[in-house]
Amino acid sequence: MKKLAMWALVILSATCAWAQRLPDTAIPSHYSITFAPDLKNATFAGAEKIDVQVKKPGNTIVLNAVDLAFDIAAITQNGMTQDAKVSLDPKVEMATLTVEKALAAGPAEIDIKFHGKLNDQLRGFYLSKTKERNYAVTQFEPTDARWAFPSFDEPAMKATFDIRLMIDKGDTAISNGKIIQDEPGPGEDKHTLTFSTTPKMSTYLVAMAVGDFECIEGSADNIPVRICDVPGRKHLLTFALESAEANLKYFNRYYAIKYPFGKLDVIAFPDFSAGAMENTAAITYRETLLAIDDQRSSVGLHKEVTDVLSHEMAHQWFGDLVTMKWWDDIWLNEGFATWMSPKPLAAWKPEWHVEMDAVKNNARAMNLDSLQTTRAIRNPASNTAEISQQFDAIAYEKSAAVLRMVESYLGEETFRDGVNAYLKEHAYGNATSEDFWNTLTRVSKKPADKVISSFVIQPGVPVVNVASKCESGNTVVTLTQERFAYNPAVTESSNAVWQIPVCLKVPGSAARCELMTEKKQSLTLKGCASYVFGNADARGYYRTGYDSATLRKVAATSEKDLNGPERAQLLNDAWAMVRAGRNNAEDFLAVVQGLEGEREYGVMSLEGAYLRYVSDYLVTDADRAQYEGWVRNLLHPLAEDLGYHTAPNDSDDTKQLRASVLLTLGHAGRDPKVLKVAREMTEQALESSNEVDPSLFGNMVEVAAMYGDAALYDKIAAKLSDTKIPPNEYYTWVYALTEFRDPKLLERTLRYIAGPNVRNQDASLMVGAVWQNPAGMQPGWEFLKANWPQLKAKFATYTTGEIAGSARTFCDVGMRNDVKSFFSQKAPDATRILNRTLESIDNCVRLKQQQEQRLAAWLKQKGGASGQQYAVE
DSSP states (O other): OBOOOSSOSOOBOTTOOOOOOOOTTEEEEEEEEEEEEETTTTEEEEEEEEEEEEOSOEEEEEEEOSSEEEEEEEEEETTEEEEOEEEEETTTTEEEEEEEEEEOSEEEEEEEEEEEEOBSSSSEEEEEEOSSOEEEEEEOTTTTGGGTSOBOOSTTOOBEEEEEEEEETTOEEEESSOEEEEEEOSSTTEEEEEEOOOOSBOGGGOOEEEEOOEEEEEEETTEEEEEEESTTOGGGOHHHHHHHHHHHHHHHHHSSSOOOSSOEEEEEESSOSSSEEOOTTEEEEEGGGTOOOTTSSOHHHHHHHHHHHHHHHHTTTBTTTEEESSGGGTHHHHHHHHHHTHHHHHHHOGGGOHHHHHHHHHHHHHHHHTSTTOOOSSOOOOSHHHHHTTOSTIIIIIHHHHHHHHHHHHOHHHHHHHHHHHHHHHTTEEEOHHHHHHHHHHHHOSOHHHHHHHHHSSOSEEEEEEEEEEETTEEEEEEEEEEEOSSHHHHHHOOOOOOEEEEEBOTTSOOEEEEEOSSEEEEEEEBOOSOOBSSGGGOSSSEEEOOHHHHHHHHHTHHHHSOHHHHHHHHHHHHHHHHTTSSOHHHHHHHHHHTTTOOOHHHHHHHHHHHHHHHHHTOOGGGHHHHHHHHHHHHHHHHHHHOSSOOTTOOHHHHHHHHHHHHHHHHTTOOHHHHHHHHHHHHHHHHOGGGSOHHHHHHHHHHHHHTOOHHHHHHHHHHTTOTTSOHHHHHHHHHHTTTOOOHHHHHHHHHHHHSTTSOHHHHHHHHHHHHHSTTTHHHHHHHHHHTHHHHHHHSOTTBHHHHHHHGGGOOOHHHHHHHHHHHHHHOTTOHHHHHHHHHHHHHHHHHHHHHHHHHHHHHHHHOOSSOOOOOOO
16 A cells, blocks of 8 residues: 655544454465445445365354344254344454354355445445545555455455456446456346455455546556556546556566466546555545646656555565565565565656655665654554554654665575565465565575665664774774764663675775664775765665764765765765754754755755755744845755756656655745745646646645745635546645734634545645644644534544644644643543654754754854845746
8 A cells, every 4th residue: 555645644533442353263275255335325235255274173253343234144064054142342443253053174154145335434334425426445554454345354364356346337346356247136236346356365455436437548567557547537547557557567577477367457537545545456545646637747756656656566476476464564565665665666757766765765764763762663552543544654654764785785686586486485475574575595605684684673773983093094983883863862771783785985985885784883995085985876775974084074075985875875864963952053054065066866866855844934023034035045046957847858857856856845944036936836726726836836826835925825726626627736735824924814714624625645744744834733723623523523533643643743742741732631532643743743842942043053154144036037
């Protein structure tokens, strides 16, 4: 499953029942299920037969079921059928079937007729709506198949499935298998679709979609590929099909096992809680990540569509073909798919420089992993709430980063051999962390198990402190490792030791890699180096620590001596050291100035994000003019060199670089020329988005909204009533409403979010966006508290914990205490997320206390009340 990466770290059910493991009494082998959805009345009926193997003699079999009514239940064994008494326990999400005569160990068949509601909670079998009609669709990961049919809803209880759907005559349906029969009835207004038997798979991978979908078709290596959406979107699916075909061809050459599921369908819905979901051979999607206008969409959006497709398609091997035994090893699904997803992109579109995205993802993971409230990659999970909280940056980005590091340590071909051996050994079955790292160790004949387990079993991210000195014409390097944390007390109290493949680099020489297994290790490099860079190619999942003098040496020659990923990692580490109080703001800004000639988008986008953070959180009103002037002095010459509009021969990297620089100049520098261009471009887009540069569109609308007035707000609000705009353009406009700084306009935005025009799937994300706006934090928080019942009903079930997580953007002691009091009562199941939020707020408050005055002094030292002023033509 691809999570949305805007503000949410995890998803969490608002009404989590405390589900637990099923008793080990019966194991399913096959389901035959017929569903009859009633789209008008938002209900469905079902009938199923489950072939099971009774493992222990007894009178009961226990399944999972939530919000389902049982009409008939019976168990047949050895030719004898017994009616079963059904006992429901909503607290643990289980149904117990009890028969009078004891069942023997051996095969049996369970027959159940049931009915339920097509809910509005974006989980299980639920209702999705357009203005024209209703759809019935599914989202079962992690534990929601039980909302659609009584089942053994645990990943290790794999089975095959025969699915039939009785649907309205004019509709069609998509599921995991191919349609093998379409027959009329029951009744004149229905027809019944029968799908081919699925491979052996987990219940959470079952998928159904019912409605009037329109598809475009293609193929890759003789595998049929379809991309589908609701009517009116067909013309927006071309690029997704092209991407899916390219991805599938790559995977079929990387994996020793070719795509095993016969066909691939990709279906977008109007309402979907996640970004996308890897159901076997039937991937489901949020529209905005799939349906784009190929000619009018930015490079970034093209990358995102391809990357999300790649992630979900990689899951067809990692997660679907081989599935973790239990949710504590979800990283075997999500980490692998996140690690694998850039590979097809790098092969197909090398100009996208996806190697830089890996550094950004590492930063996201390390940010969470620098908290005391982080978790280990493998983390206990015994109930629905705990399982849902596993889907975070630790499962996705950290796990992928560890895999990249180990791949570099072992060598790409050796690592690939190990991956393919693992897939072959566990195909159509389940696996554990030990299964993977033991296979890799056997294939590579290196201690991969010790390296991986040290990162999987213990929480946190290490920092490798690098000190060097010249002795007898050589460089003696001393490495020390410790746990890195934003709160120094966490580091001081930790005795953690990792086994870290450390790669060192000195100017003009090849990298030297060593396995660091102790708290302190030394090595000698030939020649006397001016400095030692501690993470060559940025492949290691660790921070690198330097003293202030060394950091400034590295920064001074970074453009000449370091490659793009290394410069990006230098920025990440320098900023992290400021947040932890190890270095000061002026040290970080020295690194930024060392990159004054930077021309690579991946580096500049990180730099811009940090400069905007400084603007929002560390700059006081008294110092703002000086800071804005410094930003303009830094970036305006680059903007003039790049120009303010796309040129005919611009590379993709140049287009993204321009968009990033202009965003930072507008946001943190309040550059008059950028503000003028942003307003003009936004006004033009409001008239006709066909005429607007797609690579600049989103960022310029954001800048225009930041400094926009009521007239602009009214135009954007009116634009949102246009039902014909593509999904990605709609989201640019709707999120622009969260960027305005005028309190009265933000009040209108909050009321709009609470109203009928914002879908449930978007409501909590938009509230989080208002909170991310410095002008919206306090009023947005007060609005949430005052309107909690209304907003809670608006939020999709999965997002109560998400909204608690979004409050981590606050940076005030009083608001921190208020957040704790409020969510302790309103979201009691979100304890882990709430604790992370409170720690993040504490860290921001500490950062402000430590760095505000130092930043102010540094800005005064630079001189100039507002920096160079640039003419606006």
